[in-house]
Amino acid sequence: MALVVRRKLKASSPELDTDKDGAISKSEVSADKRLAEHFDQADADHDGKVNATELKAFFATMKPPERP
Template sequence: MDTDSDGAISKQEAQVNAGLAQIFDQADGNTDGKLTPDEYKAFVAKQQGGGATGSQGN
């Protein structure tokens, strides 16, 4: 997807994946028009309940 190999996905590059294109603006944490791996990981963690790392507490 990262066709220019800059380490981030632009909004244009994201269009090849309908799911990613749909959540792009929400996942682009700093709203710079590029989705970095860290931004995507943070978005996924937030969607899964906000826990980035650590135990779930038993």
């Protein structure tokens, strides 16, 4: 699931930033349940927005799926 979230966030981050302030707010991501579930983890400074630096750091903490 981590890989799915990473791909989806990376691909859609410009579209998610509907107010074009350079960050994704919790309300902007609320339409997608999977992304919304990880929002608080990605919001490192707990300001209610995820900027590019936080997104990059969040991706770095995600582990790839284990293969059987």
